[in-house]
Amino acid sequence: GESVGLHLPTLSVQEGDNSIINCAYSNSASDYFIWYKQESGKGPQFIIDIRSNMDKRQGQRVTVLLNKTVKHLSLQIAATQPGDSAVYFCAEMPLAAGNKLTFGGGTRVLVKP
Amino acid sequence: NAGVTQTPKFQVLKTGQSMTLQCAQDMNHEYMSWYRQDPGMGLRLIHYSVGAGITDQGEVPNGYNVSRSTTEDFPLRLLSAAPSQTSVYFCASSPPGQGGETAFFGQGTRLTVV
Numbered sequence: 001g002e003s004v005g006l007h008l009p010t011l012s013v014q015e016g017d018n019s020i021i022n023c024a025y026s027n028s029a030s031d032y033f034i035w036y037k038q039e040s041g042k043g044p045q046f047i048i049d050i051r052s053n054m055d056k057r058q059g060q061r062v063t064v065l066l067n068k069t070v071k072h073l074s075l076q077i078a079a080t081q082p083g084d085s086a087v088y089f090c091a092e093m094p095l096a097a098g099n100k101l102t103f104g105g106g107t108r109v110l111v112k113p
Numbered sequence: 114n115a116g117v118t119q120t121p122k123f124q125v126l127k128t129g130q131s132m133t134l135q136c137a138q139d140m141n142h143e144y145m146s147w148y149r150q151d152p153g154m155g156l157r158l159i160h161y162s163v164g165a166g167i168t169d170q171g172e173v174p175n176g177y178n179v180s181r182s183t184t185e186d187f188p189l190r191l192l193s194a195a196p197s198q199t200s201v202y203f204c205a206s207s208p209p210g211q212g213g214e215t216a217f218f219g220q221g222t223r224l225t226v227v
Binding site for chain 2: 032034041042043044045046049051089091093095097098099100101102103104105106
């Protein structure tokens with residue numbers, strides 16, 4: 001079936017450095033590509049999304065890049081902080097029929113002081 | 114503003130027992146869905162609903178039933194619990210036609226089947 005996957009299961013980063021999390025997707029028909037942050041014992045928390053007709057979107061300390069040619073999505077976190085330690089998931093969503101999300105397997109980010 | 118509320122937070126069941134996981138949202142969202150999350154994995158869609166009275170299957174629907182009698186509530190029923198249903202269950206709601214920032218998740222129900 002169609003799926004969203006990740007390249008790196010665990011990423012260790014020094015506090016203050018930039019983090020880059022990558023994701024490959026397979027469904028070209030998705031309308032949105034979304035990054036979620038999940039802390040232990042909590043539900044997924046929306047970070048940023050990007051519409052399929054865009055290639056870059058910036059938020060506060062985060063940037064999402066979408067490369068439709070190679071079906072690749074990335075999340076860049078600037079000046080990583082201890083509070084950024086969590087598991088990050090990418091997900092894709094078609095706007096039709098229920099906003100069904102297809103998630104990747106997750107990348108754990110560990111921020112070292 | 115409560116958002117999406119799931120109850121219970123934790124549950125232990127014996128194999129063969131049935132139970133209902135509750136999900137309620139107060140944002141008047143048309144879309145609601147149930148996901149399960151197994152250790153180290155992403156969420157997988159169980160069932161979803163695009164409005165009151167309308168439900169459909171997701172990726173992993175076997176062993177689960179849902180109903181949507183009101184906009185606010187979307188309960189998930191386990192008919193005869195099996196150890197393979199040990200997981201964390203998340204409910205989500207969103208309005209139609211909008212991006213990811215409008216989708217909200219509950220805090221999850223951690224279910225163990227022994």
